Amino acid sequence: MHAHEDLVAQQLRNLYPFKVNLENCDEEPIRYIQSIQAHACLVAVELDTLTVRFASENTMQHMGKSWKSILDRPIQEVFSFEVTAQIPVGLNREDGFETLNPIQAFFTIGSERVLKNVIINRSDDYLLIEVEAASQFLHASRYQQLLSRAITKIQRLREYDNLFTETAAVLRQVTGYDRVMIYKFDEEYNGEVIAEARREGLEPFEGLRYPHTDIPKQARELYLKNRVRLISDTSTPSSPLRRSDNVGDHYLDLTAAGSRGVSPVHVEYLGYLNVNNSLSVAIVQEGKLWGLFAMHHYSPRFVDVSIRNMLLFVGQIFSGHLSLQMANRYRQESLNRNLARLAIGEMITKTRDIFEGLTAGTHNVLNMFQGTSGAAIQFDGRYQQFRSAPPQEKINDLIALVRENNGPENNLIFHHDRAGKTYPDLQQYSDSAAGIMIIFLNAEFTDWVAWFRPGISHTITWAGKPEKEMVDSGDGVRRLGPRKSFQRYVETVDGCSAPWTKEEIDLALSLRITIINSLMQRYSEVKQVNDQLRKALEDLETFSYTVSHDLRAPLRAINGYTEILAEDYGQHLDDDARLIIQKIHSGVEQMNNFITDILELSRVGSGGMQLDEVAPAPLAAEVISELQGVYPNAERVAVNIQRNLPVVRADKRLMRQLYLNLISNAFKYLEPDASGKLALSIGARPASEGEPTTYYVTNTGPAIPEEYTRTIFEMFSRLSSQTKAEGTGVGLAIVDRIVQRHNGKVWVTNDHLGVTFNFFLSPENTAR
Amino acid sequence: MYTNQILLAEDDTTDAEFFQRALSRLDSPPELVWCKNGVEALEGLASYTEAASLPRLAILDIKMPGMSGLEVLEKLKSDARTKDMPVIIMSSSDEPQDIARAYDYGANGYLVKPSRFQDLRELVGSINYFWIKTNRLRPADS
Missing domain, CATH: 3.30.450.20 (PAS domain)
Structure with missing residues (x-):
């Protein structure tokens, strides 16, 4: 025997029929306590x-x-x-x-x-x-009166929050206990006193937290099976259970017995609380322990089984009422939420844009959930943050990490109220984004909507430091003792946001469906429009092809007859008539050019593209020598083609057409610069951050007014009808079309020699 | 005895007239047999009893109501009696695929209708020179 044998340890050894792990309360087999x-x-x-x-x-x-x-x-x-x-x-x-x-x-x-x-x-x-x-004084009528009073009171309560305080008061009235607490478990089974009624002079416990270890797992399980638990008098020792020699190794499971002995550790715990007597009633919601009616008395007190049964009944009524009120509240809240969600869905459909749809309306991404500090949307390669958000790449890093760790819940949603703890990279954003919830809109996790909640210094008032103590059990073994101190202990938890509630997560999930449905609707609309456009374009191309050819026949007729007229009857015509014939010819010529260009445009738009590495310099040189025969002033123009123009990936035929149109456009509009020099230059600027290699064709000539820099690429747009320059106004439209087919961009600037047409091509970039 | 005939299938009266006019300006022009569409051309050719008496050359417009020039061409090239008669397809189209298709059907030449009468005259002159005066490819000639 050790000098100071720990009594509790000794009891623990004696009370159970088999060896008990003393270090872990969760393993104390309390239902077998003998x-x-x-x-x-x-x-x-x-x-x-x-x-x-x-x-x-x-x-x-x-x-x-x-x-x-x-x-x-x-x-x-x-x-x-x-x-x-x-x-x-x-x-x-x-x-x-x-x-x-x-x-x-x-x-x-x-x-x-x-x-x-x-x-x-x-x-x-x-x-x-x-x-x-059996209590002599408890007559049936009195008992029924108490019961019906309690139930009526509970049922009359309309407000959810009052339910607890009122119920506590009613229970204290009925049972006469010194203290009646409504004790609610959180997800981890830490308990909080959410309401209490107590004898005058007692210290309030309301708002206090009790760690989950105070009511270990197996005790909670017992509460589900036997919902009322009376510990009538901790000052009188329990009575050992004796067994017949005929039962062999059978040990009695005392789960069902209300008078089951109390764990010595729990007696010790109640002792530290100075509680002599405790009566608890389990409140069960959907098969889970929601909380307890926890009643304490500071002197011995026996509660008749009829009253215990009544309390059980009251507990059931309370639980039913609770469900009802929670359901009502949930229904009201979910009604409001659904209205918000539908409004957002409608807005997405209306604006045809997820960014607009989630932000433009009265209901929007920022007021969907309470207390959010910001939101962010990444969709289809676009990213936008609203109010405050961690950097985009950090969010994507987080998503990558989540995916590595078994992925988000059902691959649909991720939520965390202390993201910085699990993902240290996010720690520094805890102020504004301690809590994160992300819904995923595609299987690749590249399209998502995220909400952020600020970190709050969260204080928890524990009823004593939430740690059990190791007690030396005397024979070298340490056992886990109950908490001794119930001095208020305030813990501050940082980097933690208000939790995402089940309702909010459900809402986010249904919002996800709404977004996807709205987008699908949008996509099918866009697809329909696209199909119509494609059809229209095809029709247009067929049309312009047909029309162009058909238009040529009457032109030939006009031309032919005028020529025949001139040839056969020339001698009968005077100079004026011959001039008229010439004018007819030039009109026909112009018409012919129109037709050729329109045909060219329809060709550019259709047909497959064959992408090759094309060297622009030889193409440009070829085009220039071709055009020098056409434009009379070309001989006087100082032409410069930059050496080693970088190759570009393009369809060679279209690329040639591109240079042909740009260079002939330059020749048409060339005018001498201040020094009287005519010049044309073809070059490129190397790629720099974000900008691909840009090619340009520049010529001396008047600047293009700002307001025309975009419209000149439209069909039949010419700067001025007064200009002497000839042209159909289709050439630059063809340029634009060619560049578009290569997913590039063409724009005009007034720099270099005077007027500059710049373009880049990126045919592989289909996203553009 | 050579017939020195050219068959022209052309639905456009003006184009046909220009062709006739251009032809008539040649020295000793060949005779033009003008058919207003493909069906008429095939019927006309069927009336020639001997292969040797067929026109020296057929010129077919592509776009014609009822039967296109290419369909006529196909029929001519699949008929043993007419398959050796040179056929030129004439069109206002210079689309590469149109030209390629004509040759696929077995055309002996493809001409884009010139927009100027002067050009047409030169073209008709060269056709006459090559296909009528110097062409000796026909089996009937051997």
Whole structure:
């Protein structure tokens, strides 16, 4: 024996039929504790033989028979007919003994006949028969009155928040306990006192938190099976459970027994709280422990089983009422949320743009969830942040990390209220984005909408430091002791946002569907329009092809007849008539050029492209020498082609056409510069950040007014009809078309020699 | 005895007239047999009983109502009696695919209708010189 043997450790060893891991409360097998609280005795009857096999040592006190005298005796010898008659009834009922309990029976204790409550429960192959005091003063009418008062009060409550305080008050009235708390569990089963009613002079516990370790897992499981738990008097020791030698290694599971002994660790815990007596009623919601009615009394107090049953009933009413109110509240909130969601969906459909749709309306991405600091959207290669957001790449890094770790929930949503803790890179953004929720719109995780919540210094007032202590159990083994100190302990949690509630996550998920549906609708619309456009374009090209050819026939007729006229009747015509014939010719010529250009344009738009590495310099040189024959002033123009023009990926035929049109355009509009020099230059600027290699054709000549720099690329647009320069106004439209087909861009600037046409091509970049 | 005939299938009266006029300006012009469409051309050619008496050359416009020049061409080239008669396709189109198609069908030449009468006259002159005066490819000539 050690000098200072730890009593609790010793008890723990004695109370359980097998070795107990003392270091972990979660492993204490409390349902197998082999002891019974002093306020009752327990007799376990083997069902097969209806013989007593277990009995607590205190049977004499409660039943007037010693435990030794009843072990291995048939049940008829131990209990009166009042009790035994109920056994076959209970065994044959679907709900067992639930509605039969308590059975009131008289026991002869010493010389007195005493009325007792007998409570029978079945546990595997045994009947657990508990005998405890029956309160003489509790008449049926009084009990019903209390019950109906409690229920009426609870049912009258309309406001969710009042429900708790009022219920606590009602319970205290009914039970007379010093303190009645409504104790609610969070997701980790830390408990918080959300309401209480207490005797005057007691310190308030409301708002205090209790760590989940205070009510370990197996205790919570027991609460689900046996919802009322009375610990009547911690000052009186429990009574050990004795067993018959005939049961071998069988240990009794006491889950169903209300008088099941109390874990020494828990007794120690209550001792530190100065609580002598506790009564708890489990509140169960959807099969989960929602919370407890936790009642404390600072002196011994026995609560009659009828009242305990009543409390159980009140707990059920409360739980039902809670569900109802939560459902109502949820319905109202989800109605509001759905309205917001639908409005956003409509806005997306209307604006045909996810960015617009999520931001333009009264309901928008920023007010969808309460307390968000900002939002961000990444969609189809576009990114935009609203109010405040961590840098885009950090969010994408986070997404990559999440994906590595088994991916977001159902691949649809990710949420975290302390992202900086799991993803240290985000720590520095905790102020504005401690909480992050992201919905994913595509399977590649490249399209998403994210919301951010600011970090709040979150304070939790623990009822004592939420750590259990290791206690030296005396023989070199340490055991985990309960918390000793219940001094308020305020913990500040940083880098944590308000949590994303289930409702908010649900809303985000349905918003995701709404966005996708709206986008799909938009896409199908766009696709339809595209198809129509493509068809129209094809039709137009067929049309211009046909028309161009058909137009040529009458032109030939005009031309031919005028020529014949001139040839055959020339001698009859005067100079004026011959001039008219010439004018007819030039009109026809112009018309012919129009037709050629329109045909060219329709050709540029259609047909496949064959991409090659094209060297622009030889193409330009070829075009220039061709055009020098056409434009009379070309000989006087100083032409310069930059050496080593970088190759470009393009369709060679179209590229040639591009240079042909740009250079002939330059020749047409060439005018001498201030020094009287005529010049044309072809070159390129090397690629620089973000900008691909840009090619240009520049010539001396008047600047193009700002307002025309875009319209000159439109069909039949010519700067001025007064200009002497000839042209159909289609040439630059063809240039624009060619550049577009190469996913490039063409624009005009007034620099270099005077007027400059710049372009770049990036045929592989289909996103443009 | 050579017939010195040219068959022209052309639905456009003006184009046909220009052709006739251009032809008539030649020295000793060949005779022009003008058919207003493809069907008429085939019927006309069917009336020639002997292969040797067929026109020296057929010129077919592509776009004609009823039967296009290419269809006529195909029929002529698949008929043993007419397959050796030179056929020139004439069109206002200079689309490369149109030209290629004509040769695929077996055309012996492809001409783009000139927009100037003067050019047409020169063209007709050269056709006459090559296909009528100097061409000795026809089996009937051997």
